[in-house]
Amino acid sequence: MMQKEKPLMPVISEPEPSEYQNILRRPDQGGQMMQDRVREIIERVEQGGDGALRALSLEIEGLVPDRFEISRDVLLQSGTDVDDQLKVAIGRASENIRTFHRAQMPVPVSVETLPGIRCSLRYAPIERVGLYIPGGTAPLLSTVLMTVIPAKLAGCREIIACTPPGASPELLYTLGLFNIRVFSVGGAQAVAAMALGTESIPKVDKIFGPGNPWVTHAKMQLAGRGIAIDMPAGPSEVMVIADESAVPAYVAADLLSQAEHGPDSQVILLSDSMPLIESTLLELQIQIEKLPRKKTAMEALKHGMAICVSGVEKAVEMSNYYGPEHLILSVKNPNETAEKIHNAGSVFLGNYSPESAGDYASGTNHTLPTGGATRAWSGITIHSFMKSITLQELTREGLMQLAPTLLALSTAEQLDGHANAVLQRMKQNQ
Amino acid sequence: MMQKEKPLMPVISEPEPSEYQNILRRPDQGGQMMQDRVREIIERVEQGGDGALRALSLEIEGLVPDRFEISRDVLLQSGTDVDDQLKVAIGRASENIRTFHRAQMPVPVSVETLPGIRCSLRYAPIERVGLYIPGGTAPLLSTVLMTVIPAKLAGCREIIACTPPGASPELLYTLGLFNIRVFSVGGAQAVAAMALGTESIPKVDKIFGPGNPWVTHAKMQLAGRGIAIDMPAGPSEVMVIADESAVPAYVAADLLSQAEHGPDSQVILLSDSMPLIESTLLELQIQIEKLPRKKTAMEALKHGMAICVSGVEKAVEMSNYYGPEHLILSVKNPNETAEKIHNAGSVFLGNYSPESAGDYASGTNHTLPTGGATRAWSGITIHSFMKSITLQELTREGLMQLAPTLLALSTAEQLDGHANAVLQRMKQNQ
Numbered sequence: 001m002m003q004k005e006k007p008l009m010p011v012i013s014e015p016e017p018s019e020y021q022n023i024l025r026r027p028d029q030g031g032q033m034m035q036d037r038v039r040e041i042i043e044r045v046e047q048g049g050d051g052a053l054r055a056l057s058l059e060i061e062g063l064v065p066d067r068f069e070i071s072r073d074v075l076l077q078s079g080t081d082v083d084d085q086l087k088v089a090i091g092r093a094s095e096n097i098r099t100f101h102r103a104q105m106p107v108p109v110s111v112e113t114l115p116g117i118r119c120s121l122r123y124a125p126i127e128r129v130g131l132y133i134p135g136g137t138a139p140l141l142s143t144v145l146m147t148v149i150p151a152k153l154a155g156c157r158e159i160i161a162c163t164p165p166g167a168s169p170e171l172l173y174t175l176g177l178f179n180i181r182v183f184s185v186g187g188a189q190a191v192a193a194m195a196l197g198t199e200s201i202p203k204v205d206k207i208f209g210p211g212n213p214w215v216t217h218a219k220m221q222l223a224g225r226g227i228a229i230d231m232p233a234g235p236s237e238v239m240v241i242a243d244e245s246a247v248p249a250y251v252a253a254d255l256l257s258q259a260e261h262g263p264d265s266q267v268i269l270l271s272d273s274m275p276l277i278e279s280t281l282l283e284l285q286i287q288i289e290k291l292p293r294k295k296t297a298m299e300a301l302k303h304g305m306a307i308c309v310s311g312v313e314k315a316v317e318m319s320n321y322y323g324p325e326h327l328i329l330s331v332k333n334p335n336e337t338a339e340k341i342h343n344a345g346s347v348f349l350g351n352y353s354p355e356s357a358g359d360y361a362s363g364t365n366h367t368l369p370t371g372g373a374t375r376a377w378s379g380i381t382i383h384s385f386m387k388s389i390t391l392q393e394l395t396r397e398g399l400m401q402l403a404p405t406l407l408a409l410s411t412a413e414q415l416d417g418h419a420n421a422v423l424q425r426m427k428q429n430q
Numbered sequence: 431m432m433q434k435e436k437p438l439m440p441v442i443s444e445p446e447p448s449e450y451q452n453i454l455r456r457p458d459q460g461g462q463m464m465q466d467r468v469r470e471i472i473e474r475v476e477q478g479g480d481g482a483l484r485a486l487s488l489e490i491e492g493l494v495p496d497r498f499e500i501s502r503d504v505l506l507q508s509g510t511d512v513d514d515q516l517k518v519a520i521g522r523a524s525e526n527i528r529t530f531h532r533a534q535m536p537v538p539v540s541v542e543t544l545p546g547i548r549c550s551l552r553y554a555p556i557e558r559v560g561l562y563i564p565g566g567t568a569p570l571l572s573t574v575l576m577t578v579i580p581a582k583l584a585g586c587r588e589i590i591a592c593t594p595p596g597a598s599p600e601l602l603y604t605l606g607l608f609n610i611r612v613f614s615v616g617g618a619q620a621v622a623a624m625a626l627g628t629e630s631i632p633k634v635d636k637i638f639g640p641g642n643p644w645v646t647h648a649k650m651q652l653a654g655r656g657i658a659i660d661m662p663a664g665p666s667e668v669m670v671i672a673d674e675s676a677v678p679a680y681v682a683a684d685l686l687s688q689a690e691h692g693p694d695s696q697v698i699l700l701s702d703s704m705p706l707i708e709s710t711l712l713e714l715q716i717q718i719e720k721l722p723r724k725k726t727a728m729e730a731l732k733h734g735m736a737i738c739v740s741g742v743e744k745a746v747e748m749s750n751y752y753g754p755e756h757l758i759l760s761v762k763n764p765n766e767t768a769e770k771i772h773n774a775g776s777v778f779l780g781n782y783s784p785e786s787a788g789d790y791a792s793g794t795n796h797t798l799p800t801g802g803a804t805r806a807w808s809g810i811t812i813h814s815f816m817k818s819i820t821l822q823e824l825t826r827e828g829l830m831q832l833a834p835t836l837l838a839l840s841t842a843e844q845l846d847g848h849a850n851a852v853l854q855r856m857k858q859n860q
Contacts, residue, residue: 083838085834086838088838089834089839092832095543096543096544096547100543100551104539107537109533111533113525113526113793117787117793119530121534121794126806127805139843139844140843141839141842141843170842220656221654224650224651224653225654228806232656253847253850253851256847256850257845257848260846260848287850290846297847335823338821343554344819345820347819347822348822349821349823350823350824351855352825352828353822353823353829354829354852355848355851356836357822357829357836357852358822360839360840360848362543362822363549364820371656373656373658374817374819375556375658376635376636377658378818379818379820387804387806388808388809388811389774389775389777389804390775390776391778392778392779392792393765393778393779393783395782399783399787402522402787402791404518404519405523406786406787408513409571409572409791410789412516412569412571412600413571413572415691416721416723417683418687418785418789418790419786420686421786423683425781425784
């Protein structure tokens with residue numbers, strides 16, 4: 001089967017590992033100018049509080065809400081404008097997300113490392129968390145579920161959310177389902193406000209949520225100042241590994257569902273079957289015509305690619321090198337292949353697990369590391385909203401038994417005060 | 431009992447919550463000049479690689495090793511210069527650390543959120559990790575154990591360590607116990623080299639380990655660029671909550687073991703007993719005289735403090751506000767008190783659990799968040815060397831059941847491509 005027209009994305013054949021870095025390059029993210037502008041926004045919020053927020057909202061979004069906080073009444077009333085079918089869907093998705101995240105609840109640890117020496121580890125919720133809920137071109141009400149539900153399950157005491165002015169009734173309704181405070185502020189200024197605090201917006205301990213490059217730059221700059229963030233999350237990306245058992249129409253649809261997110265999204269198809277690649281490219285051309293976001297998807301596909309590899313093992317190697325946010329395994333034995341995956345945010349197994357399922361309602365979280373950050377970061381889990389605290393309790397006998405070890409090590413490190421803390425306890429017990 | 435001389439640290443009585451921010455202020459950390467210098471160091475390493483590292487080692491440490499990597503032979507031979515008793519102590523400490531960290535191994539999760547929809551979460555080791563082992567005034571061989579042991583247990587494939595030139599035989603011996611690569615580079619330039627890679631030093635996925643302000647600034651600046659780090663870890667700190675059941679000599683010794691770390695260490699004593707505070711201050715004066723690091727400890731105590739509070743509950747409230755790296759509970763019912771602690775790195779229970787025990791050998795990790803970062807961060811655990819990956823597998827029936835939810839949500843978010851990925855699969859199955 002041959003392409004009638006120029007394919008929507010380039011096709012590459014059997015690249016060498018030395019070429020991976022160049023081929024699997026990600027699209028550039030806003031340069032120095034945007035960084036400088038974000039730095040200025042953060043400084044203005046830090047120095048000017050609410051006044052600076054108001055000025056920035058006017059400059060950037062062209063509108064300033066009377067007050068930043070959206071009242072509980074407004075949130076609750078928004079439900080009258082929301083379709084019943086959507087309410088049912090939100091309920092169903094919430095249940096699945098709750099089920100899967102509840103199962104992640106970490107278990108405390110307690111062991112006696114030696115007789116009389118008990119070491120424990122327990123988890124505590126992060127007390128105050130701030131969630132960024134993007135508005136903009138697509139009102140991401142699913143992001144509300146993906147951040148608030150695990151925060152509530154973790155037991156966070158104070159949960160606040162910021163979303164750009166002009167939120168849709170659907171978004172307000174979803175926010176109103178939870179007992180949290182909601183503020184009408186968007187972009188880098190919202191992230192700065194939650195991290196640093198203003199008169200209206202309380203300072204939080206950790207910032208969560210995806211966003212556009214402005215939001216991402218703000219999160220990263222604040223991370224550089226010691227503010228905790230969920231993860232570096234930039235433009236969305238999907239990698240599909242497909243063998244001859246894959247269905248081209250499904251693969252094309254999955255690639256398009258990622259491509260429609262934004263012109264900076266990246267979609268990559270890896271396959272050991274050139275016929276599958278060619279059929280998928282044809283399907284892309286057919287299906288893209290019907291998409292309202294066709295233009296966006298076309299842009300994204302330009303820096304997407306289809307790569308023909310010698311076998312599924314080679315595809316897995318490339319995938320582990322790239323570390324995709326979303327990885328779809330449309331292969332004969334998806335579970336077996338998944339065991340070899342080391343770097344990925346969320347993995348979709350087989351022909352009936354489209355990315356859309358995880359984006360909304362299978363139960364997994366859709367806030368995932370991008371840009372290769374899967375090498376070191378996890379997507380949002382219930383752990384993201386907790387931290388661990390260790391404890392130790394030694395009996396007198398336990399300490400006496402450990403004393404020679406402690407004295408030898410503190411002496412070797414020339415920390416006599418550390419030895420003294422042990423010696424004082426030995427002295428009084430002879 | 432009255433103080434004969436001016437106390438070594440100020441005594442504050444029953445502060446109001448509105449005063450906490452001012453009273454519980456932490457010592458300042460190197461200002462803008464140091465930040466700019468660190469930024470310059472990172473840029474030089476990024477652009478100049480090994481050449482820049484060599485120049486920086488000469489400028490900053492006054493010596494350049496012939497080659498950065500310390501050979502396996504050198505590491506193994508260093509054992510001949512190490513005392514047998516110390517070797518036994520390192521072995522004992524390693525066993526306890528291994529026991530406690532092995533018990534933390536996370537368990538995979540797998541649940542069916544609805545019939546035909548299986549969601550799973552599994553953990554994978556971070557493949558390449560870089561450990562910073564401080565040299566300087568105290569050769570912290572215990573930091574080797576606290577970072578390498580959990581990295582090995584997690585299954586990290588490539589572990590490298592950097593330590594400043596001129597490492598002691600004890601430090602080299604400890605590094606040689608593990609099959610890892612060791613480089614003789616220190617300070618901000620070592621952190622930059624591991625984060626960005628040079629000709630000699632491989633780029634890693636995450637940076638671990640405590641260090642001086644240079645190292646900390648480098649970690650934070652690189653975190654701002656998306657490099658994963660273990661935590662913001664600055665000057666060390668201890669808070670002791672002591673009631674009348676505490677032993678002044680032990681409390682004083684614990685405060686001093688923290689104060690000797692560096693002039694920027696912070697030690698705070700909270701007690702509801704003024705006699706206990708006074709006796710502890712006297713003991714401080716006696717014990718400090720015998721410490722080789724007396725001068726350092728004196729400096730640190732200047733910005734330490736003893737705070738007299740109305741009861742242990744009040745002390746717990748202040749401790750949760752401050753979020754200490756180390757918290758010693760020298761109180762009658764330490765376990766009961768510990769349950770109310772929300773923000774702390776590691777907690778030491780009762781009269782026989784000095785901080786030294788956890789610093790070296792009880793089994794808990796001594797790499798802990800400081801500067802209030804305990805609000806959102808955990809100390810090093812086995813989790814620090816792993817990330818989680820979620821997976822989902824839907825059967826055809828599972829997807830069909832979820833389809834109305836997915837279609838309603840994707841339509842509400844105006845993401846028709848997401849709906850299309852579901853519709854394609856419905857179409858082919860009618």
